[in-house]
Amino acid sequence: MDGQLIQMEFPVKGGNFGGAGDAASKIKNILKQLGIRYEIIKRVAIASYEAEMNIVAHAAEGTIVVEINPNAVVVAAKDKGPGIPDIDLAMKEGFSTASQQIREMGFGAGMGLPNIKKATDDMTIKTEVGVGTELTFKIFLTDNREETLK
């Protein structure tokens, strides 16, 4: 059974926009090798990318921890950073505290968290101001989601 669980960890550095998306890309490539449906891979890629970007754009440093089993992929993005004072506000489409400089690089549209929510089957945020944030999401790999939605 152990053979059917894949765990990985990727360090992410705050402010490193050059390497941004590397972890998301690696997760995506593993799912391709596992033969997961493209629509699902797309959702995992979008959510992981945004979670990774939030560490890069808003925190000092962090890690992305991934767990894949035949039914689901669970991603936890943990960081040491400023934390989120008001989660409801942060979840609003278009809300962003990103600096002008970050916006000029094409990030900080305030769509990251709402898009993660949309792309995933489950999402939770634990955060403490001045300490850090842990965002976890889950995406089912099987067709279950489509069926349960009916």
Next chain:
Amino acid sequence: MNRAGNSGYYHSVRLEEEKCQGCTHCIRTCPTEAIRVRNGKAKIIDERCIDCGECIRTCPNSAKITTTDPLDSIKTFKYKVAIPAPSFSGQFSRKYMLDKALFGFMLLGFDEVMEVAFGASIMAKAITQYLHDHGAELPRPMISSACPAVVRLIQVKFPGLVGNIIPLESPMEITARYARRKIAEMQGIPDSDIGVFFITPCPAKVTAVKQPVAAETSAVNGVISMTEMVNQIKKHFSSLRSLEELQKAPGMGIGWGRRDGEVESVDIPNKMAVDGIQHVSKLLEKIEAGGFRNIRFIEAQACVGGCVGGVLTVENPFLAKLKVDLVSDAVDKANDGLAEKVYTEFKESDFLFSQEIQPRPILTLDADVGKAMEKLKKIDEIHAELPGIDCGACGCPNCRAFAADVVNGLASRMDCHFDLRERVTGLAQEIFALAKKLPHTMQEKGNPDETK
């Protein structure tokens, strides 16, 4: 003859076994890791090869070749039409030389010549219109379908992006269809008597004709190497006339022969061009990860510099780009109007693919997710034990591909020379230890001091 064998895939890129030295140069540059060296010879894996021609470029022994149709094959048709690729213009320095070259086709036995650059101008309008009309419901970015190597790269390595390929036919296909229709209408020649021959800059286009991805069959009957045609034409160059009326393509279509031609002629905001199969691969990787969503149109070409960089062209690609520019600037502006008029004779459905492009994933390890996971873990385990220097001596492009081959039963651990060496060392030590063991009946004849 057909290399495709059991896989069912046609391939124009093939190996001349006698010439192959098993040197492993080609296995590293292949963008789909399609080559292995086995028993001292390169083997191309049919399911993986996209006929990009990269291995033809790298092979120091010219053992990789493109299979094209011989010029003689035009004789099987009563009415013979040559349709040279836009990059053909880059093989000649001046507009009058292109005119002469086009006349050269007549001298070599063709009844008519029609530039694919003409079809390219039509397709530029068709793509513009398509992106305009369907923009809202299309994924972003949309990727040009003009380069067959890129289309196949997407099918095998980025199957999730097949929906991003613009579902419109290539300039070659549209030129061939237009030529057939016009000749049948104007001259009353039955379709079966018309032979349309594409003059190709690359192996990918040969494959696109012999086994199209989005149609049952191609409107092109045969494909002749551009190198062969240019050489033949240049041989007769002094005796050729400069017949201006043969040159009908607008400058905009001629531009498709090199990088940026599509981007310059497709009238849509936020577009970009990428060339070189490795760059294209990297970009597709980013797109697959969700990037470039504010870009609407991507011109992607397997060859550096675009089609002038194809392996069957003659001129240096960078000089050919200059020549394309010189020729396209000198072309009669009136040609634009003709292309415009012909464009209106088509409906959108004439341009659309008649079949959907199917994904052909090569990266999936097993149809069962659980089994694929187990395989992936085994690959990681083996990979971690390998030296990781990607030496290629095992015949695989890199250590990771070797580990995958071992797990899939296509290679043996012993094929790794470093592994083998370690095992031989271990074995030697064992033999040495064994050799020192004496039967009890024998006395050790060592140093006399020791016997004391």
